[in-house]
Amino acid sequence: MAAARGDANAPSGVEIERKFLVKETPTGLDACPRGEIEQGYVALDGGVEVRVRRYGDQAFLTIKSGGDRVRLEEEFEIDPRRFRALWSLTEGRRIQKTRYLIPAAAGLRIELDVYHEALAGLLTAEIEFDSSAAAAAFTPPEWLGAEVTDDPRYKNKRLAIEGLPA
Amino acid sequence: MAAARGDANAPSGVEIERKFLVKETPTGLDACPRGEIEQGYVALDGGVEVRVRRYGDQAFLTIKSGGDRVRLEEEFEIDPRRFRALWSLTEGRRIQKTRYLIPAAAGLRIELDVYHEALAGLLTAEIEFDSSAAAAAFTPPEWLGAEVTDDPRYKNKRLAIEGLPA
Numbered sequence: 001m002a003a004a005r006g007d008a009n010a011p012s013g014v015e016i017e018r019k020f021l022v023k024e025t026p027t028g029l030d031a032c033p034r035g036e037i038e039q040g041y042v043a044l045d046g047g048v049e050v051r052v053r054r055y056g057d058q059a060f061l062t063i064k065s066g067g068d069r070v071r072l073e074e075e076f077e078i079d080p081r082r083f084r085a086l087w088s089l090t091e092g093r094r095i096q097k098t099r100y101l102i103p104a105a106a107g108l109r110i111e112l113d114v115y116h117e118a119l120a121g122l123l124t125a126e127i128e129f130d131s132s133a134a135a136a137a138f139t140p141p142e143w144l145g146a147e148v149t150d151d152p153r154y155k156n157k158r159l160a161i162e163g164l165p166a
Numbered sequence: 167m168a169a170a171r172g173d174a175n176a177p178s179g180v181e182i183e184r185k186f187l188v189k190e191t192p193t194g195l196d197a198c199p200r201g202e203i204e205q206g207y208v209a210l211d212g213g214v215e216v217r218v219r220r221y222g223d224q225a226f227l228t229i230k231s232g233g234d235r236v237r238l239e240e241e242f243e244i245d246p247r248r249f250r251a252l253w254s255l256t257e258g259r260r261i262q263k264t265r266y267l268i269p270a271a272a273g274l275r276i277e278l279d280v281y282h283e284a285l286a287g288l289l290t291a292e293i294e295f296d297s298s299a300a301a302a303a304f305t306p307p308e309w310l311g312a313e314v315t316d317d318p319r320y321k322n323k324r325l326a327i328e329g330l331p332a
Contacts, residue, residue: 042229043211048255050209050216050229061229061242063208063216063252070254076227076242086229088236089214 015128016135019154021145022112022123029112032100037113040090041160049157052078052086055099059083093160095119104141106134118163124154181294182301185320187311188278188289195278198266203279206256207326215323218244218252221265225249259326261285270307272300284329290320 035056043050048065061076078086096117102110108127115122125144129135140147148154153165201222209216214231227242244252263285266278274293281288291310295301306313314320319331 043209043214043216045209045211045216048209048216050211050214063227063255065255072251072254074248074251076244078242082240085238085240088238089229089231 016130016132017126017128018135018138018147018149019124019126020140020147020149022125022143023145024143025112025114025123026102026141026143029100029102032102032112034098034100037095037097037099038087039095039156039160040087041093041157042086042089044093044157044161052083052090054083054087061086095156095160105139108134108138110141110144115159119159122159122164124148182296182298183292183294184301184304184313184315185290185292186306186313186315188291188309189311190309191278191280191289192268192307192309195266195268198268198278200264200266203261203263203265204253205261205322205326206253207259207323208252208255210259210323210327218249218256220249220253227252261322261326271305274300274304276307276310281325285325288325288330290314 037053037055039051039053041049041051042061047070048063050061050063053060053062059078059080059082061078061082062073064073065071094117095115097113097115097119100112100114102112102125104110104127108129111126111128113124113126115124127135127138129138151165152158153162203219203221205217205219207215207217208227213236214229216227216229219226219228225244225246225248227244227248228239230239231237260283262282263279264282266280268276268278268291270276270293274295277292277294279290279292281290293301293304295304317331318324319328
């Protein structure tokens with residue numbers, strides 16, 4: 001909704017993403033930059049989610065509302081002590097994964113996520129696009145599998161709470 | 167629990183407070199310092215509460231867990247824009263009150279809260295003490311009514327969610 005972009009409380013921009021399962025990891029993966037991601041849910045209440053996320057050296061607290069009435073996303077950078085404290089509230093609702101950044105054609109970048117702990121065995125790949133046209137034009141490389149962009153079972157929250165899709 | 171005080175994740179110190187209803191407002195109230203307090207609950211999930219609070223010019227986001235396993239309280243100062251955004255998520259779970267700071271005997275200070283909106287008509291007064299002995303020794307002034315220190319109906323969260331006690 002373009003009109004929402006000027007609203008300081010609106011999420012910053014619209015993300016156009018496609019998500020795929022992974023048939024096999026690509027060659028050269030060890031040479032790609034990577035980071036450890038830990039994400040957990042502190043509170044889930046109706047349309048409101050409160051989560052913490054660590055990516056490498058940085059940690060964030062995010063409050064997100066996807067409700068019909070109020071849509072917003074507020075993100076706070078937090079220090080490691082705060083992250084550890086809040087992380088203790090997320091038990092049973094966590095995602096831990098290694099993210100590899102893989103260069104792709106047309107200046108795109110594939111984010112390959114290798115999940116750990118309860119989600120071990122799962123691999124997904126996401127690509128973010130500047131436009132719907134670019135998203136539609138994307139031809140996935142051979143090592144990517146089924147597209148799960150619109151499959152709710154592969155949303156982070158769902159994976160954190162319900163675990164591996166059956 | 168004294169041992170917990172060295173823990174960076176533990177709530178900072180133990181508060182010893184007594185809370186009373188108010189029979190009548192004391193004379194000289196208009197001359198006392200006062201501030202407007204708005205407090206609302208963004209998310210309530212099991213033992214975890216996420217709330218925002220504005221007191222005069224300052225606003226805070228607080229994440230609190232009262233669970234058996236993990237007890238913590240993390241407070242973040244937030245700017246007015248963040249406060250307004252998060253406040254929009256608290257509809258139906260809010261407290262709005264004017265707090266008057268009233269000097270009392272023995273260097274104590276009575277915080278008189280005059281509630282507004284859905285809680286209009288309610289007045290409570292709280293006094294914080296340095297020690298259990300000081301709390302026990304406190305003789306409430308004539309204008310205070312029944313003590314509700316241990317009455318769960320007068321907890322902020324309960325008032326915000328359930329409204330005025332029947």
